[in-house]
Amino acid sequence: MAKFVLRWIVEPSQTGLLRDFLRNKQLSKKAVTDIKFSGGKLLVNHQEVTVRKKLSAGDAVEVHFPKEPISEQMIPISMALDILYEDEHLLVVNKEAGLPTIPSRYQKHGSLAQGVLAYYIERGVDATFHGINRLDKDTSGLVMIAKHRFAHSLFSKQQKEKQIKRAYIAIAHGRFVTKKGTIDAPIGRKEDSLIERMVRADGQRAVTHYEVLQENEVRNDSVVKLRLETGRTHQIRVHMAHRHNPLLGDDLYGGRCDHIPRQALHSYEVTFVHPFTAETMTLAAPLPSDMKQLLHETMLE
Template identity: 40%
Template sequence: MQVMKKEGEWLVARLTAADAAVPIGNLLREGWKLPRKQVHLLFQHKEVLIDGQPVPQHFTGKEGQEIRLHMCKPEPLGMDPVDQPVDVLYEDDHLLIVEKEAGVLLHPTEPHHHLTLDHMVAGHFFRTGQQAKVRHLHRLDQDTSGVVLYAKHPWASAILDEMLRERDIKRTYVAFVHGQLAKDSGKINEPIGKDRNHATRRRVAPNGDAAVTHYTVRQRYRNSTLVECRLETGRTHQIRVHLSHIGHPLLGDVLYGGKRDLISRQALHAEVLRFEHPFGGQSIEVRASLPADLLDLEKRLR
């Protein structure tokens, strides 16, 4: 998609020759991947403008004409903002990427949770005057550190959700695991389901959801290994379950057989997020360096 800019409550772009080849309604639904319900409401409320004038769904534009979509209406944050700084790695009109510290919940799961990453993002929006709902696109476990992606408006959320499903957003993690992996790289293709004997634990199960993890050894130590993991799917605890399944649980991950003699949390970090920007096409690569506790672990292992 061509570059789309935010002007107040409107998203603005210029129609290309390809855009002008189809009716505007088809362009929004099929070309630009807006949800059908959202498209219907935009036209119903006369919130699709070509050169400043409302147009019907069957209208066909011309190359170079300006299109405006009323897509950025003020929204409630969805939760109370907190006055706690958040580490912003990338931000524009459409999305926000931040770094989560280990030990911080991503979102509230109990009524008494009032200091999650979502609350911190709400605080960032509040301080910067952005009236946008807090929408995280994927999750990290409480004790996993690293990059998290947020959408700032419904269209961005819909497109980025689809990109995640289609594996167009590449996520790279690093993990310190027990033992020496036999191969320098490999693929773990094992379905993951709930463990009937434990409320939060997952396990490899024949009737579970498909799950695929690719791994590459980055560094070998005496009794452990630093592994890079790339996800094709995003199952709960996927990396932790898969590496434990092949006999190499994460250091510190007692839930899946790891030991806490060197670190008090699972040694897992979401290092890189890489994708093509849905509103402009430029390549986005955001990297979060190893946090202090994993740097200290690395030094001790060396």
Template identity: 40%
Template sequence: MQNREKKIIFTVPESFDGVMLKSFLKNHCHVSARLLAALKNKENGLTSRGERLWAIDRVEAGQVITLALPLEKNTVEPVSLPLQILYEDVHLLLLNKPPGMPVHPTSCGHTSDTLANACSAHMRQKGESYKIRLLNRLDKDTSGLVLVAKDAFCAYALARQVEKTYLAVAQGVLCGSATIDSCIRIKPGHTIQRETAPDGRHAVTHYTALAHEQNHTLLALRLETGRTHQIRVHMASIGHPLAGDSLYGGNLTYIGRQALHCNSMAFVHPVTQQMHRFVSPVPRDMQFIAFSAYNQEKENLR
């Protein structure tokens, strides 16, 4: 596999005329301090008109700046697994993860059956090599959209910039919209299970009830924070665990995994500056629980 150098090009706007290159890169291009250091140390990492630039150089309006990103090596074992690709370019890869698939290898049994393994096989097939950076991580049994950055620039530029909406089926009847603002910590004596507690990490979840069916509620949720199991823990904390989420008190009668799905994603591409919006259809097992509710809302969820 041949690792090809990737270049990103920026044009200096009038508002940055005369500023130092490092200020332009940090404040306009959203280049991280770590990447900037790597670019400074790389021969021809920063150039304009074929000439090497230094971080303290002054830039001019209309000047074209080229970033030659450092080469990176993929370290994840490639395994040919089904991979549903919704979007791909040289910078980003958007996937639709099925339930039951871990997102990355672990030391406790999942070393070759993960989304990262499948990504690695895909990049090998395309003749690419890059560090797999997952911009959002879903639990093994949560389904839906996962965005992968193919380089350090896009990973940093998109951090906390991707708008995501989740769909879930909670037990019981909820109405309207509400916010859950409760800290989350690892439950004492456990390694996986979480709980709400005042001494935990700050976590905020917003939800809106969309429809009801058979004592279940179809919810749309948005997160302000990204704590492990956040939606699952928060819904259980108010007495409405997700259907199928046995770890947090959910009933397994209708579904064998937590009824949680990353349904939509929106972001501005950090290189092209184009707005992208994607939707992942509700999986059949979640449709089965709240089939009528799903039909009522499906035009909004497509």
């Protein structure tokens, strides 16, 4: 399988040492060292060089990334993937509910990561799984996946700087007195639980912005749009339960399962600037059938 390669032609304003050229392309010293000592190569005009190579205008620079090892625990499993976007750097998948993003101690076989690895093998892509974000097993929607380690580092930087904007649709129990607002409440692990989280004073800061889109008086629930300012584990689920509006189907946090057997939460939109094209992109995933059915029932009542 072909390894990932970055290529540039040196502009007159970019002459100087290769080390500085690569730094301006957001390749850190650590990344370049890793490339050189892990089986990768730096080429100028098809000749292998060091970072001390002096560049001239018109030179062809290539960075050949090393082969990415795949964990022996990560067994590729062929499955249908709902791919919404793909290029040589990025894959965006609409994950179905019930599918873990990565294997866990509870489900070692059958995850989105394993499906993506099988997809790569089928298409000759030499890469391991680089998830940019994760969704809970029973949350559906958009998962961003970098197709090589450099893309992953750039998207991770964007994520830390809060430049990747995600929006969710949820159906929550009860009505909201304030139809639009912000929940700013720290989240930490619940004592005596490996899974459950809770709002607690010594937790990590967590900020969720919400807006009520629709209310169902008969069923006494609300359709809510949510945007995350932070990305804590179970953040939306914990914040909704904290304000006494747990998600339908979320029995871990007090939601009833009489209308839907999983938390009614869907990651439907993501907006970001593509680090390789500088294009602002917005991708959207349609609501899954189980949540559509709930909305349809609302319309009929």
